[in-house]
Amino acid sequence: MLDALxxxxxxxxxxxxxxxxxxxxxxxxxxxxxxxxxxxSPSFTVRTRRDGVVGHRIKAxxxxxxxxxxxxxxxxxxxxxxxVLSVEELVEVxxxxxHPRRAHRLDAADLQTRAREYAGARGIRTVSAAIPLLRAGxxxxxxxxxxxxxxxxxxxxxxxxHQVRDGSGRLVATLDLAYPDRLVGIEYEGAHHRLDxxxxxxxxxxxxxxxxxxxxxVRVTHADxxxxxxxxxxxxxxxxxxxxx
Numbered sequence: 572m573l574d575a576l577x578x579x580x581x582x583x584x585x586x587x588x589x590x591x592x593x594x595x596x597x598x599x600x601x602x603x604x605x606x607x608x609x610x611x612s613p614s615f616t617v618r619t620r621r622d623g624v625v626g627h628r629i630k631a632x633x634x635x636x637x638x639x640x641x642x643x644x645x646x647x648x649x650x651x652x653x654x655v656l657s658v659e660e661l662v663e664v665x666x667x668x669x670h671p672r673r674a675h676r677l678d679a680a681d682l683q684t685r686a687r688e689y690a691g692a693r694g695i696r697t698v699s700a701a702i703p704l705l706r707a708g709x710x711x712x713x714x715x716x717x718x719x720x721x722x723x724x725x726x727x728x729x730x731x732x733h734q735v736r737d738g739s740g741r742l743v744a745t746l747d748l749a750y751p752d753r754l755v756g757i758e759y760e761g762a763h764h765r766l767d768x769x770x771x772x773x774x775x776x777x778x779x780x781x782x783x784x785x786x787x788x789v790r791v792t793h794a795d796x797x798x799x800x801x802x803x804x805x806x807x808x809x810x811x812x813x814x815x816x
Contacts, residue, residue: 585640587611645685653694661701713759
């Protein structure tokens with residue numbers, strides 16, 4: 572449908588909201604997999620009305636991605652927060668935007684600057700709440716959710732992508748989240764960690780090497796996020812106490 576709409580859209584129209592997010596490559600929650608196509612028109616013009624299409628009249632900076640007119644990444648972030656996502660879901664998107672390896676990476680200040688253009692708009696509070704929670708370094712939405720879960724339970728802010736080296740300086744592992752002063756690492760494990768035999772074997776070797784260096788590793792799965800840390804948070808607290816508070 573995107574290709575068809577691209578061909579018939581007016582020259583001033585552009586993709587927005589979740590459609591823009593997908594074109595940019597942003598991570599979105601599974602609940603939005605079947606979301607309609609969002610096609611926007613500038614303010615004070617005619618909104619598109621078509622089956623399977625949600626029409627908007629919005630202000631946005633427009634850029635071209637793969638030959639398609641799309642609202643900019645900062646505008647997409649703001650509109651997702653105002654109309655679609657929860658604070659936690661928006662932080663997942665924001666962490667993707669500010670990741671150090673992202674080409675033409677933006678930072679939280681860039682998003683805040685754009686958000687100010689929407690001051691007073693309905694839903695902007697979600698955006699304002701999410702921006703201070705963004706951190707550069709989360710490699711996946713699961714890692715972001717794990718970090719937010721620790722914060723929710725009053726645990727200190729962990730270090731992201733902490734490199735563990737042995738006595739000779741050889742890199743042993745890069746941990747998703749860590750408390751280096753307590754030798755506690757937290758790894759978010761998606762389904763591929765148990766379904767991919769090569770990954771599973773690698774994990775076993777890596778955790779053995781970390782254990783030999785005195786690290787305690789707590790492994791977090793999607794189920795731990797869903798149950799708000801009832802199983803995993805006590806394990807993390809206990810691991811931190813092993814060296815003392």
